[in-house]
Amino acid sequence: MVTDHAAPPVAARGTGLPASLTPGRIHRLAERIAAPADAVRVTTHAPYTGAPLADLPVSTPADVEDAFARARAAQRAWAATPLNERKKIMLRFHDLVLTRRDEVLDLMQAESGKTRRDASLEVIDTAITSRYYARSAARYLAPKRRRGAVPVLTHTTELRHPKGVVAIVSPWNYPLSMAAGDAIPALMAGNAVVQKPDTQTALTALWALDLMHEAGLPAGIWQMVIGRGSSIGDALMAGADYMMFTGSTATGRRIARDAGERLIGASLELGGKNAMIVLDDADIDRAADGAIAACFPSAGQLCVSIERLYVAESLRDEFIAAFVARTKRLTMGAAYDYSIDVGSLTTSSQLDTVTAHVDDAVTKGATVLAGGTARPDLGPLFYAPTILTDVTPDMTLYEHETFGPVVSLYPFDDVDEAIARANATPYGLNASVWTRNGARGRAVAARIHAGTVNVNEAFAAAWGSIDAPMGGMGDSGLGRRHGADGILKYTEPQTVAHQRLQGFTPPARISPDAWAALLTSAQKVLKAAGAR
Known part of the structure; x- marks a missing residue:
């Protein structure tokens, strides 16, 4: 069922790439891929227009093996480099990212189709991550005295050694945050990295690599390979001493199985079907603004974005009116400035998924309060921000992740019902609670099965609290980013116990x-x- 709803305001359709993305610059970045000059090549396309963007060499399994060999040889010297020298490199990288911000904003928009507002948050996030681990690594990695078996007689120390070479598989949706953000703590811990960024957004990852070398990272320590997982995934797993993966739950399960066979560690951030709960004492205007920020950044292509919205029955009509009005005011379009609220989806397959999920829901009786349609008038991959009600369990998007600008809205009568419904999913990545009572919000948050829960915020509060762990429960993954977990997972703990005078016999x-x-x-x- 579709109700009358106006299309969001639009901006002029983008007609080309920004001047900073010259063919020479794109070619120079592509040369950092670990692949021979005569490699098979793949062309990426700009989501805003569908026009060709970059011509990239594709790495073979043999290229991946060579990259691991080079990384392993370079890692020995890197691990022996004083931690203070690694710190200086990361702080120089921090400064370069901020100074050269506009370069990477152009790249991210060209490759992903996101707005400049959303891309700019990745720049800030990357700077925060590099500064945090540059200045915190010494505390986490320093030898630590532990209580000995016998007081005074047993001197026990915990040491931390790098894993060796870490494989990182990073996604297309947050190409700078996920590429550089996962590599930084691995490098600070003394590891080398072989990374496979998604081909669609490889230039952004290569830009980060380029800046890291400019900051002083030695050659060979951070390598980039390009290719489909079905082609080079086995070679990545075979060479890795640890695997960091962000992507689908199905692929994550295979990686966990293969890592188990090899007896290596893995950290996996996978899918989500995140819930937002608006309690009966919430500030409606603030919660409606929060829902916009929760559901539509990067056109909903965000692992921690909200796809299920539970609203107290007593607030339902007022909240819906406020949320729908705000959604319809969002501007859509392609622009390399800060004028746009919602950009493009990134790939045609993602557009197909979003379209199929919404069409299936509407066919089975869902009501569209806003959006519900693709916007080919703006570009090949645009889809209007969409709000649905009357969503039932027989609809695909009821429990499956859409990963697009689509949210389903459900009323509830009491808080226990809301919590139960929020937890009625195999996923457990992120959630959001809205209330005027902070203590009540925190109490509700503690009952939600999710790795992060934000009170009166969508996801940025927890993600930005980089000193605290970030990751998922259940089908949303294993392991954590950020905080101590974010760097210690890239290390092997070693206990050295020195027994003095009397032993145990x-x-x-x-x-x-x-x-x-x-x-x-x-x-x-x-x-x-x-x-x-």
């Missing part, structure tokens, strides 16, 4: 039974003394 003058009795008495004394 009885001295010659004491019988085994007397020694056992002495040890037993010692434990009682230690407990009475408050020892751990």
Whole structure:
């Protein structure tokens, strides 16, 4: 069922690439791909227009093996480089990212079709990540004294060693944050990196690599390969000492299985079907603004964006009116400036998924309150921000991730119902709670099965709190980014225990039974003394 709804305001359709993206510059970035000059090549296309964008060499499994060999040889010297020198490189990279911001904004928009507003957040995120790990790595990686087996007599130290060579598979939707953001802590920990960015947004990742070399990263430490997972995925897994993957849950399961076979670690950020709960005491205007920020950044192509919106019945009509009005005011279009609210989808397959999910829902009785249609008048991959109600379990998008500018809205009667419905999914990546009562919001948040929950924010509060872990539960993945977890996962812990004077076997003058009795008495004394 479709109700009357106006199309969002539009801006002029983009007609070309920004002047900064010259053929020479694109060619220079492409030369950083680990592939021979005579490699098979692939052409990427600009989502705004469908026009050809870049001609990139495709890496073969043999190229991936060579990249790992070079990275492994370079990693030995990198691991021996004083941590303070690595810190200086990351801080120079931080400055370069901010100084050269406009270059990468052009690249990200050209490759992904997102707005400049959304792209600019990736620049800030990358700067924050590089600064955080540059200045926090010493604290996380420094040798740490641990309680010994015997007080005074056992000197125990925990050391942290780099894994070796980390494989990173990064996605197209956040091409700078996910590419550089995952590599930075791996590099700071003393690892080398072999990375496969998504081909569609490879130039952005290559730009980050280029700047890292300009900042002083030695050659060979961070390598880039390009190709389909079906072609080079096995070679990436075979060469890795650790695997960092962002992508679909189905692929994540295969990577987890293969990593288990090799007995290596893996960190996986996978899919989500994230929920937002608007409690009965929420500020309606603030919550409606929050819903815009939660559902439509990067045209909804964001792992932590909201696709399910639960609203207290008492606020339902007012909230819907406010949310729909704001959605219809969003500007869509292709522009390399800050004038646009919602940009393009990135790939034709994503447009197909969004279209299929919405059409299936409408056919089965869903009501469209806003959007619900593709916008080929703006460009080949635009889809209007869409709000649906009357969504039922037989509809595909009820429980499956759409990964587009589409949200389904459901009323609820009490908070227990809202929490139960928010948790009725195998996923558990992100959630959002809106209320005037912060303590109440935090209490509700603690009951939601998700790796991050934001109160009176969509996702930026938790993501931006880089000192805290970020990741998913359930089908949303394993492992964490950010904080201590974000760098320690790239290390191997080692315990060095030095036993002084008396060991654990009885001295010659004491019988085994007397020694056992002495040890037993010692434990009682230690407990009475408050020892751990």
